[in-house]
Amino acid sequence: MSALTASRHLLLIAFILYTIGTILFTISVTGKKFRSKEGQQAGRRLGGVAFAVALLGFLSQVGYFFSRWKADGHVPVSNLFEYTTFFSMMMVLAFIIIYLIYKNNSVGIVTLPIAVIIIAYASVFPTDVEPLIPALQSNWLKIHVTTVALGEGILSLSFVAGLVYLIRVIDQSKRSARTFWLEAVLFVLICAVAFSAVSAIFQAQGYHVTFNWVNEKNEKDQLTYHMPAIAGPYEGEKIAKDSDRFGPLFEAPSWMNGKEAPRKLNTVIWSFIGGVILYLLIRLLLLGRRIGWALNRIMQGVNPPLMDEISYRAVAIGFPIFTLGGLVFAAIWAQEAWGRFWGWDPKEVWALITFFFYAAYLHFRLSRGWEGEKSAWLTVIGFIIIMFNLIFVNLVIAGLHSYA
């Protein structure tokens, strides 16, 4: 078996184990009250099993990482598929660290499915082994990218704990702005699931439609969609062979300047549509009740002040690591590669924005009344910023870092 095949199998195994882990963690927590001793003990035993499964999944993913490294000939963090999978791995690592400190099962219920979603999301990008352009041939690349991913993984865990906190404390007995926004957050996560599902369906059919267009470098180019085109390229024309294919219904705006931005926009639209359908289906299954309500039932046993502390702890651990990787190592690498340690490139600026955001979070927590729910909402915003940097900066803005 080649290293590449091995890496694919190992990633799949990790994917499956994380899914099983999610189910086990859910059972371990359901119905348990945080102040009842017996409930805690039973849950703890099952939680231990769930943790072992997650740990095995993590080891399998580590196996994926190193076999992929062998296949690549360089650290596998150099395209969107590799970086995103690595990010999910770091998130699970962060979970393991936090679990070892707090032995808390509730965090697992949310972390593992998010890791699953992220792996599924990553897998729809081209997974070919790619060569490195000269600027990326540097040891600092390895160090910079891996540290950033670890930092972002841990910071994301603060979002996970924050989300558990919100699910637990928001009163679902009546509708409010809080239930609405919580539902919105869950909806976005569902869109990510839908994205993977929709991509998988069209990829299985081998669907494609190709456009002639002028790309972000002002060159004539062709762009192939693997999903039916709802949003076409700006002033794009279907090639003659595909003229009878569906769409586009409208054109992507001209200011979307990222690499292959129109196709990415189209994907976002499909994810949204898929997300709406999936969301409505789930609510139908819940007899119309909010998803937040169902999760709230499951999380009755969660201890809110502890969840708040875990969320804060994750920022406390992740913030310095992110700073080290995303700013200091990034600056050293930029100094080696381009001779300027800081150049206000959009991706750099967004890393700095992330830094400032979490600095603001830490200072908010110094003021009375900002612990608990308000902090939890802040971690949601933090996660949005991280995801924005990962996905949307590449979509909208063309810079030095546009990987994909």
Place this chain on the structure above:
Amino acid sequence: MGREIICECGYVNPEGTILCEACGNPLRDDQTKPILTMRYEGGARRSQTYQRTIIDKIWNYFSSVKVGIALIILVLIAMAIGTILPQDNAIPSDDPETYYAKQWGAFGKLYVKLGFDHLYTSWWWIILLGLLGLSITVASIDRFVPLYRALKNQRVTRHERYLRRQRLFGRTQTDRPDEIIAKAKEVLKEKRYRIREENGNLFAEKGRFSRWGPYVNHIGILIVLLAGVLRFVPGMYVNEGVWIPEGEKRLLPGTHGKYYIENHRFVLQTYQKNDKRYQKALDRVGAVPKNFQSNVTLYKAKDSAILGEKPKLVKVKDYKIRVNHPLVYDHYRIYQSDFRTQLYKMKFNMVDKETGKSLGTFAVNLINPKKTYDLGNGYKVILEDYLPDFYFDKSGKPATKSNQPNNPAFVFKMVAPDRPKGDVSFVGIQTNLEPLGKNKYKIAFNNLITRYESGLSVRKDMTVWVAFVGAIIFLIGVAQGMYWNHRRVWLQRVNGELWLAANANKHWQSLKKDLSVLVDKTGLNAPVDQLEQKAFESENGRGLAT
């Protein structure tokens, strides 16, 4: 100093103190919450005490965390807006005003008007960072001083109210307190607490240094900000670019005439199409570059060069400059940043128009052309005029835009034994005119020879080290404050009971773990987490299922 406050315990506290520095007794009536606010140990902060003069007011304003957060968020929003459109150094025009307006209409116009096109050099950005620096400084001093005092002066024996209102608190009825305290001392020592005893009471403390983390990290940030300011000091920062064609030698700009570099060869390698490992990806994306490299020699100019005279050059070293591997010498760093091809030589034949026979070949160096080309047998070509970057000017006359050979055109005079005065022809890319009437001979294009030009950038940045040191100090400070925490445990005899109270500045779980060991080994009653208790009670009051 203003009025002092004398506590029940006899300790004299400075004006503005909230919790007595020595025994912790709450000195202000507004400290009536069930759990004490332990921030800065209730020390007397200048900003909370003095509010009279204008300086007090400014001090108070900038010491407020709310103001600090507002500044951080303003910086954050400004940067986010700054990424909506490219910065002015990333646009293909030197006239931002018209470019932004043309590309993005009214929004682009506004963007330039507000200075977002050059955000990081705009006056209001610099002021914003200045205020941030001021705020960090003032807020840190305002808190550091009282915190330091309070932690230095704390006594072992604490006021009952102080103990009862700690978040972790428990009482134990016992008739053998000495034994328990002795055991507790042993356990806590094992956990690396520093122990102090007084009147049979015990105080254990660990990780106090982590309280200084924020102040250390703020100093780091101030140093990084300072590095930004230093960049404007002359001599600290050089950022120049130079194009050097293969085979040429050039002065390195920004080195005050001190260094020259010769570019022997530029090397461009791409990944091989048939590379098995990457084949699939290469099929998908096309050619991918593997290496950009300039083989160069660095020279130093001898000091004694007389003005106007060519300096004597001494070889310093040979180097292969590649991306990620700059040439480093004497604080200068020379980077491989770009490349392009340059038209170098053009080869022509002189041809007899009738017979089509070639009478000889010659090559014109487009950078430094010769005047005459002798083809032998009495044939020669004279270059009468050379327009490296040819166009027709306003009056319709041929002219040149620059001295770069972007669109070379030539006026040749062809001399032959039968045409001693010479035929004149005007030759350019895709043009061949005979301005003076019928010619017997013509110049036919034969071949074009190009060469690479390396784009090198020359950098010197003495501020890197300042920024780097600042960043390291910042990281040390953050780790100090985040990866460690300050834990304190009080064990005190009160009316035949043992009172156990404990406080952590953060990460309570670590403290709770220590305490659970302590409780197991000493038989003390487990302390209650009054915060969780409160959350639990308020929730049950709210009527959720239990």
